[in-house]
Every structure is written in structure tokens, then in C-alpha cells.
Amino acid sequence: MPSSKSPVVVTCTAPVNIAVIKYWGKRDEELILPLNSSLSVTLHQDQLRTTTTAAISKDFSEDRVWLNGREEDVEQPRLQACLREIRRLARKRRSTGDEDPRTPSLSDRVHVASVNNFPTAAGLASSAAGFACLAYTLARVYGVEGDLSEVARRGSGSACRSLYGGFVEWQMGQRADGKDSVAQQVAPESHWPQLRVLILVVSAEQKPVGSTAGMQTSVQTSALLKFRAEALVPAHIVEMARCIQEQDFPGFAELTMKDSNQFHATCLDTFPPISYLNDTSRRIMQLVHRFNAYHGQTKVAYTFDAGPNAVIFTLDDTMAEFVAVVRHVFPPEVNGDKFLKGLPVTPVPVSDELKATLAMEPVPGGVQYIIATQVGPGPQVLDDPDAHLLGPDGLPKPKPAA
Amino acid sequence: MPSSKSPVVVTCTAPVNIAVIKYWGKRDEELILPLNSSLSVTLHQDQLRTTTTAAISKDFSEDRVWLNGREEDVEQPRLQACLREIRRLARKRRSTGDEDPRTPSLSDRVHVASVNNFPTAAGLASSAAGFACLAYTLARVYGVEGDLSEVARRGSGSACRSLYGGFVEWQMGQRADGKDSVAQQVAPESHWPQLRVLILVVSAEQKPVGSTAGMQTSVQTSALLKFRAEALVPAHIVEMARCIQEQDFPGFAELTMKDSNQFHATCLDTFPPISYLNDTSRRIMQLVHRFNAYHGQTKVAYTFDAGPNAVIFTLDDTMAEFVAVVRHVFPPEVNGDKFLKGLPVTPVPVSDELKATLAMEPVPGGVQYIIATQVGPGPQVLDDPDAHLLGPDGLPKPKPAA
Numbered sequence: 001m002p003s004s005k006s007p008v009v010v011t012c013t014a015p016v017n018i019a020v021i022k023y024w025g026k027r028d029e030e031l032i033l034p035l036n037s038s039l040s041v042t043l044h045q046d047q048l049r050t051t052t053t054a055a056i057s058k059d060f061s062e063d064r065v066w067l068n069g070r071e072e073d074v075e076q077p078r079l080q081a082c083l084r085e086i087r088r089l090a091r092k093r094r095s096t097g098d099e100d101p102r103t104p105s106l107s108d109r110v111h112v113a114s115v116n117n118f119p120t121a122a123g124l125a126s127s128a129a130g131f132a133c134l135a136y137t138l139a140r141v142y143g144v145e146g147d148l149s150e151v152a153r154r155g156s157g158s159a160c161r162s163l164y165g166g167f168v169e170w171q172m173g174q175r176a177d178g179k180d181s182v183a184q185q186v187a188p189e190s191h192w193p194q195l196r197v198l199i200l201v202v203s204a205e206q207k208p209v210g211s212t213a214g215m216q217t218s219v220q221t222s223a224l225l226k227f228r229a230e231a232l233v234p235a236h237i238v239e240m241a242r243c244i245q246e247q248d249f250p251g252f253a254e255l256t257m258k259d260s261n262q263f264h265a266t267c268l269d270t271f272p273p274i275s276y277l278n279d280t281s282r283r284i285m286q287l288v289h290r291f292n293a294y295h296g297q298t299k300v301a302y303t304f305d306a307g308p309n310a311v312i313f314t315l316d317d318t319m320a321e322f323v324a325v326v327r328h329v330f331p332p333e334v335n336g337d338k339f340l341k342g343l344p345v346t347p348v349p350v351s352d353e354l355k356a357t358l359a360m361e362p363v364p365g366g367v368q369y370i371i372a373t374q375v376g377p378g379p380q381v382l383d384d385p386d387a388h389l390l391g392p393d394g395l396p397k398p399k400p401a402a
Numbered sequence: 403m404p405s406s407k408s409p410v411v412v413t414c415t416a417p418v419n420i421a422v423i424k425y426w427g428k429r430d431e432e433l434i435l436p437l438n439s440s441l442s443v444t445l446h447q448d449q450l451r452t453t454t455t456a457a458i459s460k461d462f463s464e465d466r467v468w469l470n471g472r473e474e475d476v477e478q479p480r481l482q483a484c485l486r487e488i489r490r491l492a493r494k495r496r497s498t499g500d501e502d503p504r505t506p507s508l509s510d511r512v513h514v515a516s517v518n519n520f521p522t523a524a525g526l527a528s529s530a531a532g533f534a535c536l537a538y539t540l541a542r543v544y545g546v547e548g549d550l551s552e553v554a555r556r557g558s559g560s561a562c563r564s565l566y567g568g569f570v571e572w573q574m575g576q577r578a579d580g581k582d583s584v585a586q587q588v589a590p591e592s593h594w595p596q597l598r599v600l601i602l603v604v605s606a607e608q609k610p611v612g613s614t615a616g617m618q619t620s621v622q623t624s625a626l627l628k629f630r631a632e633a634l635v636p637a638h639i640v641e642m643a644r645c646i647q648e649q650d651f652p653g654f655a656e657l658t659m660k661d662s663n664q665f666h667a668t669c670l671d672t673f674p675p676i677s678y679l680n681d682t683s684r685r686i687m688q689l690v691h692r693f694n695a696y697h698g699q700t701k702v703a704y705t706f707d708a709g710p711n712a713v714i715f716t717l718d719d720t721m722a723e724f725v726a727v728v729r730h731v732f733p734p735e736v737n738g739d740k741f742l743k744g745l746p747v748t749p750v751p752v753s754d755e756l757k758a759t760l761a762m763e764p765v766p767g768g769v770q771y772i773i774a775t776q777v778g779p780g781p782q783v784l785d786d787p788d789a790h791l792l793g794p795d796g797l798p799k800p801k802p803a804a
Binding site for chain 2: 223227231254257258261265273275289
């Protein structure tokens with residue numbers, strides 16, 4: 001129980017999510033309301049997570065934020081929008097008499113520290129996990145309950161999908177004020193225990209167009225994006241939810257690939273065009289199609305976000321063979337022993353017949369490394385005070401020696 | 403004047419055309435009727451041409467065809483469709499009494515030899531020039547006049563656009579029998595004398611998906627293709643014709659790039675996806691956009707067909723600088739003196755300021771060579787008997803020593 005002297009401190013973790021029906025383009029830039037609904041898979045925090053500590057104290061003179069150990073500008077509009085929104089919800093809660101007397105005063109300033117356990121170079125949408133974790137942690141420290149979609153969404157649209165585990169739909173909503181643009185769980189993480197996820201980190205020569213700017217240009221210039229959002233995505237959402245409910249892997253996999261390709265098609269239709277896929281990405285796509293053709297069924301799917309890295313979905317019985325095939329086509333250059341991170345995968349041989357069917361010239365180093373993971377739960381509170389990223393003085397703890 | 407003893411021999415040339423509004427997908431596979439109208443620029447035959455000789459004689463026992471010196475299977479359905487169609491038109495003409503008494507009998511067999519003056523490796527749509535030349539040459543030898551769109555189209559859809567010089571629209575038509583699916587000149591080759599064309603031949607690691615099979619898969623699987631063909635291309639055609647009529651280069655250039663990107667977007671939306679653009683293609687696109695941004699106006703455009711090679715449009719006052727920029731970003735690896743073929747281009751330096759704006763790391767060998775050309779006329783008859791590819795015996799002449 002917090003004393004009046006030491007700060008109120010809460011530490012939480014939140015997951016990364018990967019969209020299988022893609023979000024691209026806003027109908028409202030200020031409120032971050034999307035052109036279409038999207039649907040994602042929450043990845044397990046054992047492999048990929050953001051950890052955030054929030055502390056509130058009368059002694060703090062201003063709001064401050066540290067990201068991966070470096071202080072950030074707290075005036076960033078999206079950070080401000082999250083803080084404003086959580087304080088609005090806290091105020092509303094208190095005015096309705098639901099207040100927990102232990103929660104801190106709304107006039108007190110907050111310190112926030114956040115770290116990712118994965119390198120930015122992995123090209124994963126760290127902002128989704130980051131803002132979900134911020135929203136969740138602030139809600140705990142301010143004693144706010146209920147749906148946090150709006151708080152997270154104001155930070156980064158897809159962050160609202162990281163508020164839940166398992167399979168999550170971000171419903172676009174219809175209202176102009178965005179109150180119905182919320183995330184909702186389609187199925188919990190326990191629903192499809194065989195599903196596995198591989199992140200293939202691809203060597204990129206240059207930083208791609210950022211997603212915020214990219215989306216804006218797409219909305220302004222791509223007629224195909226508008227058509228996709230209005231006429232095609234609604235049916236994709238319904239079909240994807242069905243595939244998940246029924247654990248229909250081939251259906252899930254095909255639609256995941258088609259939706260990813262269609263999203264990248266709208267990027268290419270943008271002017272000037274946006275290309276997130278590079279030759280290695282396309283080689284991975286070809287590998288997946290040939291692997292599936294060899295097996296006579298869709299056993300593996302790819303999806304790509306705003307960068308060249310592939311996210312692969314498969315089932316537990318196929319993961320070892322597919323990892324072996326990736327290692328065959330993209331032989332590790334230097335880090336053979338560190339090529340595979342995350343879940344353990346038993347090494348298996350690739351048959352000569354499969355190699356011959358793939359008919360792909362090996363490209364050493366094309367894939368830097370693989371992270372093996374699975375579907376996971378939503379944000380978690382860490383009760384261990386040692387987990388706090390902020391010390392009793394409200395400043396980031398020094399990093400423990402590695 | 404042909405005697406009754408020696409064969410009737412005619413030799414013609416036909417040009418390559420490059421679509422600026424793309425054709426992709428058939429509504430009728432048999433008649434080769436397109437999903438949408440398309441519009442192309444005819445390239446000059448001084449640089450790129452097909453030459454075809456047709457000979458007819460009572461002494462020939464069967465139809466025979468040689469392509470680049472190698473005998474082809476004359477039973478190929480598309481070759482048969484052209485031969486059938488030209489004989490049908492000749493028969494029709496004779497039945498109406500328009501016959502020239504010198505024209506050979508319809509029961510006589512034909513020998514055809516055809517050569518391209520550009521390597522297949524250039525990835526140019528040789529079938530368009532080839533079937534246009536075949537249609538034009540057969541029409542001459544059979545004494546058929548009038549529009550040959552249907553003859554050429556039955557060989558290869560885009561071949562009908564190579565029947566005219568300058569700027570050509572292939573009108574999709576509405577009729578089920580395809581009689582109104584014809585090529586029509588939008589403006590002659592003399593209309594826009596400043597326009598220049600550069601073909602950037604890109605190193606490709608593997609043969610891409612053929613356009614016939616690619617189109618079929620796209621028609622079957624891409625919702626974006628259907629939408630583009632129905633809802634977007636009609637306005638593109640009208641706008642492109644206006645840009646050409648008014649010699650509006652920035653308008654022409656932007657629409658050319660947008661239409662190319664949209665076509666490749668529909669390829670990516672195909673399942674399994676088709677990728678004709680590789681990292682070098684995308685680098686060329688980026689180079690064009692940065693070059694235009696540096697100049698503050700759209701001075702250069704790219705377009706890509708079913709392969710990684712870029713076709714660049716620019717005006718005569720910009721060609722030398724753009725060639726220099728291509729040489730800067732893609733330094734020739736071995737053939738510095740043979741890097742530029744076709745029209746002469748004065749070497750000019752690239753300013754340090756422009757190099758800095760481009761900010762592109764040179765990729766040696768990414769572009770193999772450049773062909774510089776311009777807008778050109780339609781098919782031509784060669785009167786010189788030395789030009790015949792078939793000898794008096796109706797067989798291909800031996801190749802002259804180089």
C-alpha cells in the first residue's frame with residue numbers, strides 16, 4: 001500500500017501484435033480512427049514484450065518519460081493525448097464516486113520508464129506494445145478500469161490490439177467521436193494452442209517510409225486503398241474470425257497472405273509508391289508458396305508489415321521443417337548458433353526432394369535471425385518490486401550489469 | 403512482279419510498343435479481348451524492330467515458320483489463329499471481287515521467317531512486334547487491306563498496338579465477337595518530337611512468370627484488378643490522350659508512373675502473388691522520384707512491363723543529364739563503352755548537389771545497359787530484295803558473316 005511519502009509505482013508488461021487483416025490509413029488523424037477494421041494475433045511476452053513502470057508523486061515537478069533508458073520529449077502530441085485521456089477517465093471515475101481512496105491525486109505528476117526486450121532493428125511495431133503498456137500501466141496507477149482502447153489508440157492505432165491476448169479485432173466503429181472504435185478479443189490465447197509464429201528478421205539496406213507518413217500518402221493518393229477498405233476488408237474480417245473460431249489453418253493462412261499482399265499492393269499504388277518488401281521478402285514469399293505446393297496443402301503463411309521482415313504462421317508439427325528450410329535457403333553467415341531465438345526448435349534435415357522442389361539458390365545472410373514464438377496473453381502486472389524500472393527517487397534505475 | 407515460278411515474297415518491319423496505360427487480363431481468352439483499353443507509345447525501328455519475310459508458293463508442301471533462325475512449331479494455336487484470320491480476310495476480299503489478280507492462291511502454303519534486332523534478354527515484349535509484323539507481312543503478301551487489329555491481336559493482344567506509329571490506343575470494345583476491339587492512332591509519331599525513351603536493361607536473377615499465365619491468375623484472383631479495369635482505367639485513358647494531345651509532359655509522366663505502379667499492385671494482389679519489380683527496379687523508381695524532386699518538376703517517368711527492366715520517358719533537353727545520373731547510380735561493371743546503345747547522348751557531368759540530393763549508394767552492374775530511342779512510325783515494307791530473310795528456295799538465307 002503506497003504511503004504518502006514514497007511514490008505510487010506500478011510496473012506492467014504488454015505484448016507485440018501482428019495484424020493478419022491489415023490496418024493502413026486513418027479516416028481521422030487526430031482521433032486515430034482507421035479506414036477499416038483490422039484483426040491481429042497477440043504474440044507471447046516470453047519472447048517479445050514492453051515493460052513499463054509508472055510512478056506518481058507529489059514530489060515530481062513535471063511529467064517525464066524514459067524510453068529504453070533515454071529521456072524522451074514528454075510534449076510529443078501522442079504521448080500528451082494518452083496522458084490527457086487517462087486523466088480524463090480517472091476524473092470521470094472520481095466524479096461518479098467510484099474512487100479508490102488510495103489512488104493518487106490527479107494533480108500529481110507522473111514519471112514513466114519503458115523498455116523493450118527486443119532490438120528496434122527487429123523492425124517490429126514497438127509503438128503498439130509501447131502505447132498498450134503505457135495505457136495499461138497508467139490505468140493501474142490511476143485506478144482506471146474498463147476498456148482502454150481509446151487511451152492506447154491515441155498513442156498508436158494498432159496499440160489498442162495489444163491490450164488483449166489471443167486473437168483481437170480492432171473494430172473501426174462508425175461514430176465521429178471514435179467511442180466505438182475499440183479492440184475486442186475474438187478468441188483467447190488458449191484457443192489454438194498449436195499455432196506457432198516465426199519472425200524472420202531480414203537485412204534491410206535502408207530505413208523504410210514510416211507508417212504514419214506512409215498511411216497519409218496512401219489515403220491521399222491510392223484509389224485501390226479506398227476500394228480495399230470499403231469493399232473488401234469487411235468480408236476479410238468476417239472470414240478471418242471464422243477461420244480462427246474453427247481453427248481452419250489453410251483458410252487462416254491463405255487469407256493472411258492475401259491480405260498482406262493486398263496491403264502491399266495499396267502501398268505500391270500510393271504516389272510516390274511505397275515499397276516495404278525487398279528481394280529477400282519476395283524470396284521468402286516464394287519459399288512459402290513452394291513449400292506449400294510441395295506438401296500439397298497450405299502449411300505455412302507469411303505476412304509483412306511496414307518493413308521487409310516476414311512473420312510466418314504455422315502449426316507446431318511443421319515448425320521444425322520450415323525452420324530447417326529457411327536455414328537451407330538463407331544459410332547463417334556468422335551467427336549459426338544464434339540464428340534461432342525464442343522457443344526451442346529441434347533441428348531436422350531437409351529432404352533432397354524438398355530441396356529440389358524449392359529450386360532456390362541459397363542466399364547467405366539474407367535472413368539475419370529467426371525468433372520463434374506463439375500466441376500469448378494480454379498485458380500483465382508485475383508484482384515483484386524488483387521489476388520496477390524507476391527507483392524510489394522516481395528516476396530510472398541503473399541498468400543491472402549484464 | 404512475281405512470276406508463277408518463283409514464290410511471292412514480301413519483307414516488312416514492325417516496331418516494339420510500350421504501354422503507358424497497361425493491358426493486363428482478358429475477358430475472352432480465345433479471342434484475346436482485354437478487360438480494359440490500353441494506350442502505348444510506338445518505339446522507333448531504328449533501334450528496335452522485328453523483320454519478317456513471308457513467301458507463298460505452289461511448291462511449298464506445308465506452312466513453315468522460323469523465328470530468329472530456328473524453326474518453330476507452326477501448329478502453335480496463336481500462329482494458327484493469325485494464319486486462319488488473314489486467310490479469312492483474303493477470302494472475303496476475293497469474294498467481293500476486290501482481288502488483285504497477281505495475289506497468290508489461298509490454297510498455297512506460306513513460309514515465314516522473322517528476326518528481332520534486339521536480344522530476348524532485353525526483356526522487351528518481342529511477341530507484340532513479332533505478331534504485328536506477321537500480320538502486316540501476311541496482309542501484304544495476300545493482298546489484304548484495312549485494319550489488321552484482329553489478325554495481330556489473335557497472335558498477342560498488345561501486338562495490335564504495334565500496327566501504328568506514334569501514340570496508339572487499343573480500344574477494348576464491347577462486342578462479344580471482338581470486332582470493335584481494335585487499335586487506333588491517338589497521335590502520329592511526328593506529334594511530339596521532343597519525347598525520348600530510355601530502356602534500362604536490368605540484371606534479372608530468374609525468369610519471371612509469363613504474361614499469359616500471369617494475367618489468367620490475376621483475372622481469377624485479384625479483386626483489385628477487376629476494380630482497376632472497370633472503375634479506374636477508363637478515366638486514365640481519357641486523361642492520357644489529353645496529356646499527349648497537349649504535349650503535357652508532367653501530366654503524361656505522372657499518369658504513366660501511376661498506371662505502371664497500379665498494374666504492378668494488381669500483380670502483387672494476385673494469388674500466388676506476382677512480382678516483376680526487383681530491388682534494382684525499385685531503386686530506379688526512387689531515382690526518378692528524387693531526380694524530379696531535385697528539379698522541382700516531373701522531368702522523367704518510369705514504366706515497367708512484365709519484367710524488371712525500366713522504360714524511361716523524358717524530353718530531349720533532359721536525356722543527357724538523366725543518362726549521366728543512371729551511370730552514376732549504376733556504374734557499368736565491364737562494358738563502359740557499350741553501356742549506351744541507340745541514339746547518341748552527349749556525356750555530361752552530374753553536379754555534386756544533385757548527387758547529394760539523390761543520396762543513393764552506387765550499385766555497380768545493376769543496370770546492364772541503356773537503349774536510347776524515341777517515338778517512331780508503324781510497320782514498313784522493305785523494297786530491297788536483299789532484305790528478304792528467305793531465299794528463292796523459300797528457306798532462310800544463311801546468316802551473313804558478321
